[in-house]
Amino acid sequence: MSAFGVKLLRQGRHVVLDNGIVQVTLSKPEGIVTGIQYGGIDNVLETLNEEVNRGYWDLVWGDPGLSGPGTFDVCVCIMIKGTKFCVVVENDDQVEVSFTRAWDPSLKGNFVPLNIDKRFILLRGCSGFYTYAIYEHLEGWPDFYLSETRVAFKLRKDKFQYMAIADNRQRIMPMPDDRLPPRGQKLAYPEAVLLVNPINPDLKGEVDDKYQYSCDNKDIGAHGWICTDPLVGFWEITPTNEFRTGGPLKQNLTSHVGPTTLAMFQSGHYAGDDLVPKFRNGEPWKKVFGPVFIYLNSALTGLDCSVLWEDAKEQMMTEVQSWPYSFPASMDYPTEEERGSVSGRLLVRDRFVSGDDLIANCAYVGLALPGDAGSWQRECKGYQFWTKTDFEGCFTITSVRIGDYNLYAWVYGFIGDYKYDAKITISSGCDIDLGEIVFEPPRDGPTLWEIGIPDRSAAEFYVPDPNPKYVNKLYVDHPDRFRQYGLWERYGDLYPNEDLVYTVGASDYRKDWFFAQVTRKGENGTYQATTWQIKFNLDSVNKDGTYKLRVALASAAIAELQVRFNDPKANRPHFTTGRIGMDNAIARHGIHGLYWLYSIDIPNTQLVVGVNTIFLTQPRCTSPFQAILYDYIRLEGPPSEVLPHHSQ
Numbered sequence: 001m002s003a004f005g006v007k008l009l010r011q012g013r014h015v016v017l018d019n020g021i022v023q024v025t026l027s028k029p030e031g032i033v034t035g036i037q038y039g040g041i042d043n044v045l046e047t048l049n050e051e052v053n054r055g056y057w058d059l060v061w062g063d064p065g066l067s068g069p070g071t072f073d074v075c076v077c078i079m080i081k082g083t084k085f086c087v088v089v090e091n092d093d094q095v096e097v098s099f100t101r102a103w104d105p106s107l108k109g110n111f112v113p114l115n116i117d118k119r120f121i122l123l124r125g126c127s128g129f130y131t132y133a134i135y136e137h138l139e140g141w142p143d144f145y146l147s148e149t150r151v152a153f154k155l156r157k158d159k160f161q162y163m164a165i166a167d168n169r170q171r172i173m174p175m176p177d178d179r180l181p182p183r184g185q186k187l188a189y190p191e192a193v194l195l196v197n198p199i200n201p202d203l204k205g206e207v208d209d210k211y212q213y214s215c216d217n218k219d220i221g222a223h224g225w226i227c228t229d230p231l232v233g234f235w236e237i238t239p240t241n242e243f244r245t246g247g248p249l250k251q252n253l254t255s256h257v258g259p260t261t262l263a264m265f266q267s268g269h270y271a272g273d274d275l276v277p278k279f280r281n282g283e284p285w286k287k288v289f290g291p292v293f294i295y296l297n298s299a300l301t302g303l304d305c306s307v308l309w310e311d312a313k314e315q316m317m318t319e320v321q322s323w324p325y326s327f328p329a330s331m332d333y334p335t336e337e338e339r340g341s342v343s344g345r346l347l348v349r350d351r352f353v354s355g356d357d358l359i360a361n362c363a364y365v366g367l368a369l370p371g372d373a374g375s376w377q378r379e380c381k382g383y384q385f386w387t388k389t390d391f392e393g394c395f396t397i398t399s400v401r402i403g404d405y406n407l408y409a410w411v412y413g414f415i416g417d418y419k420y421d422a423k424i425t426i427s428s429g430c431d432i433d434l435g436e437i438v439f440e441p442p443r444d445g446p447t448l449w450e451i452g453i454p455d456r457s458a459a460e461f462y463v464p465d466p467n468p469k470y471v472n473k474l475y476v477d478h479p480d481r482f483r484q485y486g487l488w489e490r491y492g493d494l495y496p497n498e499d500l501v502y503t504v505g506a507s508d509y510r511k512d513w514f515f516a517q518v519t520r521k522g523e524n525g526t527y528q529a530t531t532w533q534i535k536f537n538l539d540s541v542n543k544d545g546t547y548k549l550r551v552a553l554a555s556a557a558i559a560e561l562q563v564r565f566n567d568p569k570a571n572r573p574h575f576t577t578g579r580i581g582m583d584n585a586i587a588r589h590g591i592h593g594l595y596w597l598y599s600i601d602i603p604n605t606q607l608v609v610g611v612n613t614i615f616l617t618q619p620r621c622t623s624p625f626q627a628i629l630y631d632y633i634r635l636e637g638p639p640s641e642v643l644p645h646h647s648q
Helices: 306-321 487-494
Strands: 007-011 014-018 022-027 033-038 055-062 084-090 094-101 115-123 128-137 144-154 160-166 169-172 184-186 193-195 223-228 231-237 260-266 285-299 340-348 364-368 385-388 394-400 403-410 424-426 431-439 447-452 501-503 530-538 546-559 562-565 580-582 596-603 610-618 627-636
Touching (some): 022 115, 033 285, 128 144, 223 260, 223 306, 231 306, 285 306, 364 394
Parallel strands (some): 340 431, 501 530
Antiparallel strands (some): 007 014, 055 144, 160 169, 160 223, 223 231, 447 627, 530 610, 546 596, 546 627
16 A cells, blocks of 8 residues: 555645546536646646546436437537546545536526436555546436547646557557648548558558447457657546446447547447437436546556557456445445346256257356346337356356346357346345256247358458558458448449349358348449348248248348348339348448348248248448448248157
8 A cells, every 4th residue: 555645635726636646637616627637747637638638427318308419418529527626535545526517597508407427536655546426316307318428638848649449459549630631631530540641651551440449349459659768558447337337239439630539428430310218207316436546557668559548458357356445435336235236047047059958158147127028129218237158058147236126148159139037136145046047049940051150240241342442551451351441332343233142051251241231333433222132042931830930130221121022123122121220330440230020921832942042132222331241041841749858
């Protein structure tokens, strides 16, 4: 423990939290982080920016009674500004300060109808600080929707130029000036910029886009920036995803050119309106976002940047193991003793695969607000708690807030979603053992053929090389090759006149199934619908039963899937999804968005002995980004004798 205690200094319109390692300056009463002194740098935040644009909480909200997109809190300045400051804890071991902004009816229409309490904590001997906030909407208050909320930090561009978000996703980044004309040229949308004359000539010809650095919630660890002189790292660490929306597969921004580092809590990215909570009829709501940890580390100048990265990963594990924290002073933040746990063992029963129940190893199991099976991916008001099963299918979900939940799961290699039949009520200190629970994935008959892997992603399909004019060198020969800009245009290059045709038994989905069914660019800047074909042979057709086509989609963006059997010109498709999806995964370099599963009956009269063709049409074509990403397709024969069940 450091001999230097934590001090709170009041300096006019600012307060300073200082523990001898890091010194954090906040505006009073707004609660904007205006300065962070550490490691010989007087301020790691961008001093060229105005004070309000350095370290801040912000949100995007809307009034359901108004047309158009959500409006920003505090009109011109999007930052959440407190109007009242108070000290919550002040002693040698800890300082916790609060910046609140209360809502009242006189603010209707001008400010989001929320009481907001932003908190900042500095501990003795700690190389960083914590921040969290409590949002509260009281019963009877005006309706609103919350499109986004987060914490953002803008670092000094003259110091922090190396970014790291994973072992294989780190690099020297462009400068923010490189994104502006004439150094940068805007591409199909503002976030994507071609670097035509960057300050660092090694980056010339590359594409920069903040969405190239997004991550699934389950994969977001420590991320941030490194200054090489002196050798100092700035890291955002979120020790739990319990307060993030959308579950483990929800994708969020991390760090990007600015240099900017974000802690995203709520957004519609890669999901659209489904992940925007809407509060109607005076619905009461309260939620705690955070705490998140802002960690700073340093090493002797001249050492490799990896020293700081490895240390940041170790600190991430320390924070995870320390969750829930013992030190936040808010009564709305429950301690470990006030939480509960749920455990069990998950098995899979598919009688067309095995007569025995299968172990659901490495499956995702979670608690979220009560809803239908799979509703967790669109849930955006409450808390979620997720874990993975071990190799025996066993799981334990710990540190769960009190409340009512459903237990959900999905299993790699199987379509569909599991939901435990009964509601689960968590109380303080409870330890609920569900014993063995069994997931029976959708299945009506034996598999005749399949395309892809049921993993809620299109990553296993063919992802082309990017156009050489639009390359991010980080993703060359990288597992995440789908993060390159402009891949949607490569479909037209590969299939300039005719659409994709896949022949079961001869084609290989890893090479012959393009990762996204996109539109094709036509003449005069127009776009054309595309129709893909699946050809397969049947030696016989069962005249006494119905076949089943299972289509799992990994993403949809203002798209539609029409399915026809053996008749491409049928006036009415045999099946259509109608208009679905707003996740925009193609434009944001994602390999998945929200998961969709369709089970389509095929009357035996629609099939023939010999070669059959399924026609998959995406007819909506006003933009290059209207697309479908497939996860998995399976044709099942009519029900037949299944394998007998053997109890374990």
